[in-house]
Amino acid sequence: MDLFVHYLSMPYLVEGVGYTLLITVLGLLGGFAMGLVLAWMQLSRFRALAIVARGYSIIFRGTPLILQMVFCYNALPLIGIKLTAISAASLALALNEAPFIAEILRANVIGVDRGQVSAGQALGMTPAAIMRRIVAPQAIRSMVPALGNETISALKNSSLASVVAVQELTLRSTQLASATFDFFSIFFASGLMYLVLTGAVAVIQIVIELLLDLDRPPPKEQFARFMRALLPGRGESALATAGAAPQTPADVAEEILEEIETDPLPPASPKVVNLHVRGIDREARARRLAGNAVAVEVTGLRKSYGPQAVLAGVDLTVRAGEIVAMLGPSGSGKSTLLRCINRLEGWDEGAIRVGGRFLGTDEAGRALSPRDVAQMRAGVGVGMVFQQFNLFGHLTARENIAGPLRWVQGLSRLNADRRAQELLERVGLAHRADALPRHLSGGQQQRVAIARAVAPGPSVLLLDEPTSALDPELVNEVLEVIQRLAVEEGLAMVISTHQLRFAGEVADRVVFLSGGRIVEEGPADQVLNTPRHPLTARFLSKMSAE
């Protein structure tokens, strides 16, 4: 035992630990830098870069680290690159770690919900802003465990540096054991030193995970919990003074009831009812709209996915302030048309103008870069609401609205927060401003998403089946918000929906799509009550029966 303790504090071995740490840190830093480049190359639009990165990964993941160390130390001098043993070992470790780290980075970047990327694009964020503000913060959170594993594995792999005579812990332990024949105590001490190092990595990983945990309670509540654990009984009062009462199931039920009472939306503006139920107002409105400028103009739009024609020559004009409901069976191309209008999708033939501008191309029809498209989208003012809400999962309701206002519109934090709060109030969610999306119901999430889409003051709002992912009891709360905004904001809206009653009450015009074509369009009353095309009639009677 004495010998074991003696070896644990022996400067010769402790120095070996220093070399082990040095190679590991250098190898990981180099591996991370190269891994970032490799991941970027693999995610790049340019296939050649992706192929080169893949080739590198195959070679360096497929050959043993020990051979790579020998190569760096013995073969590189043949081409004039002479490295010290430590540099050669660190370089080999970096070269070997890079493809593993690249795969971790790539997998976690790809793992971030694509819908959030679409939402960022629709809000006018550039690809760089989407990566920095949306993808990276979420990817980093989910890659911590895998990076922790990789760090531990690199630390253990550093022992292979002994093959090029780096005086790290394993080599020194072996040399000492060969000289003293005290194998057991020496290797036990060295094993314990490795354990302490890997244990420290594990602790750092846990701390980072805790710090990045979005569900981490605020410091005040953490203190209350700590006090409760420390002082059973007395902790209750500490808890109460810290402002967080312990919750029984009855408390929770009461809280939910309270929330339901405070949550209902303010009643729909009476203006809505007047405008959309009394026929005379509809006619007056139709006349007024006819004189408005064209907000969206789609001409001869054709798009195919492979051999499947999804849009087969669509012509559509929407005027400023007009609300168009788009109906049609599943797969008729409604979502695709909406995604084309704000250039989330490209198309094969035809043209789309939003606010008089060709979104995504210059006047000569040449495609713009994703960055220029993003800026144009923000400039033209076209917002989008998605079927699956697509809120940014790591941001609170307020930040979901205020963030894009700062990043795209350049508002100050104060003004962006003020606008976000005002919109949350309008959609009846001011009291949930600090909630994360996953702590909101589907209906609440969609209300936040609508508030986020209208926050920059777009002139056109596209809504892609905004209620179809909701439970039936949540549909009305979202429809009410849309109905209210439609009137208050005076936006041009194109809504893909299956809600016939809603379309009848809110829309000025109904467009019926089938097989990628508009087969019928006209005033909402006429299309919904006296459809002319047999496909429309069949669809409406089927929907009404449901």
Ligand SMILES: Nc1ncnc2c1ncn2[C@@H]1O[C@H](COP(=O)(O)OP(=O)(O)OP(=O)(O)O)[C@@H](O)[C@H]1O
């Ligand atoms: N990225 C894609 N790749 C290949 N096919 C696609 C893609 N997106 C859509 N499609 C196909 O295009 C057709 C139209 O899809 P779209 O989502 O526009 O229809 P929709 O009318 O919105 O349907 P729903 O009401 O069910 O949402 C469908 O057949 C769909 O399978």
